[in-house]
Amino acid sequence: MLALVRKRIFMLSYFHEAPSSSFPIWEIDIPDIPSRSCLYSLAPLGLGSPFVESLTSYICRLAYEHHIHTGTMLQHIVAPLISKHYIAGDQSRNISSFLRYATPINGNGVMASDWVNILALLTARNDLSQLTMLAVANAVSHRNLFQPTRQWCPICYSEWQRQNAPIYEPLFWSISGVNICLEHHRLLEKRCPHCLSHLPWLAWRSRPGYCSGCGRWLGNIGNANQIEEKDIYIAEMTGNFLAYISSASISVSRDVFVKSLSELISITTEGNIAAFARCLELPKVTLWELVQGRFPPSLPFLFRLCLQFRLSLLQLLVGLDDTLPDSYSPKKSVIKEDLRRFFDRAKVRQALEEILSDQQHEPVSM
Ligand SMILES: [Zn+2]
Numbered sequence: 560m561l562a563l564v565r566k567r568i569f570m571l572s573y574f575h576e577a578p579s580s581s582f583p584i585w586e587i588d589i590p591d592i593p594s595r596s597c598l599y600s601l602a603p604l605g606l607g608s609p610f611v612e613s614l615t616s617y618i619c620r621l622a623y624e625h626h627i628h629t630g631t632m633l634q635h636i637v638a639p640l641i642s643k644h645y646i647a648g649d650q651s652r653n654i655s656s657f658l659r660y661a662t663p664i665n666g667n668g669v670m671a672s673d674w675v676n677i678l679a680l681l682t683a684r685n686d687l688s689q690l691t692m693l694a695v696a697n698a699v700s701h702r703n704l705f706q707p708t709r710q711w712c713p714i715c716y717s718e719w720q721r722q723n724a725p726i727y728e729p730l731f732w733s734i735s736g737v738n739i740c741l742e743h744h745r746l747l748e749k750r751c752p753h754c755l756s757h758l759p760w761l762a763w764r765s766r767p768g769y770c771s772g773c774g775r776w777l778g779n780i781g782n783a784n785q786i787e788e789k790d791i792y793i794a795e796m797t798g799n800f801l802a803y804i805s806s807a808s809i810s811v812s813r814d815v816f817v818k819s820l821s822e823l824i825s826i827t828t829e830g831n832i833a834a835f836a837r838c839l840e841l842p843k844v845t846l847w848e849l850v851q852g853r854f855p856p857s858l859p860f861l862f863r864l865c866l867q868f869r870l871s872l873l874q875l876l877v878g879l880d881d882t883l884p885d886s887y888s889p890k891k892s893v894i895k896e897d898l899r900r901f902f903d904r905a906k907v908r909q910a911l912e913e914i915l916s917d918q919q920h921e922p923v924s925m
């Protein structure tokens with residue numbers, strides 16, 4: 560008891576005698592706390608580069624970071640927030656059948672914007688639209704934009720694993736018409752080497768680098784295979800374009816393409832839309848409507864224009880110059896051949912000589 564009294568006296572005298580400046584002044588107001596996200600605010604990979612990640616890859620990595628299957632995360636956390644008929648209901652059967660046709664999540668339509676908005680809400684990130692083709696929502700048709708099933712570079716997977724880097728799927732691999740790896744210049748794989756399955760871009764057990772069917776690793780050192788110069792050309796210009804549209808929140812206008820196409824027709828066929836359409840084996844009405852900006856061009860059509868006239872997507876759609884491989888040279892211009900076909904010198908000469916040698920009729924009035 561005496562000890563306790565002595566201790567209290569000591570404490571009182573200590574606090575009484577201590578100078579006030581010895582103690583920090585604590586701020587007791589509650590600070591502004593940033594809003595919390597429901598799911599991890601996982602950073603997307605490769606923004607601003609040709610290897611920018613796809614949104615489907617981001618979804619799979621997000622589920623993996625939470626140690627749950629992609630399907631489980633989508634069924635219990637994402638689907639309830641997307642009140643759309645294509646994913647309505649909480650039955651796993653509905654989700655599984657939806658996932659088989661979920662490629663447009665990476666695209667430039669309503670489904671992509673729905674998923675970007677919901678995932679932005681769940682992760683508190685504002686850069687997820689850059690993992691899709693939403694930047695060209697107005698400039699490129701949503702048709703034929705993507706490969707229907709997964710394709711990948713096994714060497715990229717192996718190298719990332721060896722470097723202990725994150726394993727993911729670049730948006731580049733999903734683009735229709737792209738069939739080689741930009742880094743290793745080899746054909747992308749389309750079937751699991753173990754179970755020989757074609758794989759969807761999203762599945763219940765999707766995980767970048769692994770087969771969603773048999774679950775085995777898809778990376779290997781790979782064999783060299785034959786590729787064409789046009790494949791490199793398409794890969795490089797697509798990579799440059801994806802780097803551009805994923806560098807910031809960008810919206811590409813259709814007007815630039817309309818202007819580029821009109822200039823191209825003016826230069827090559829002196830404005831003759833019919834001749835230009837014949838050269839590209841396109842209905843004249845379709846080309847006329849494209850020139851009028853009535854609907855956006857498809858990606859396969861843009862690739863044809865680029866290959867034929869040695870242009871790039873950046874030049875056609877954005878009006879920017881692009882560095883492309885010199886090795887690719889388009890086949891000799893069919894445009895010039897087509898024009899020659901309309902002006903057949905031999906036939907014209909023959910017709911004129913017949914008129915001159917005709918003594919019975921008067922010359923044709925000019
Ligand atoms: Zn590769």
Ligand SMILES: [Zn+2]
Pocket residue numbers: 751752753754755756770771772773774775
């Ligand atoms: Zn497999």
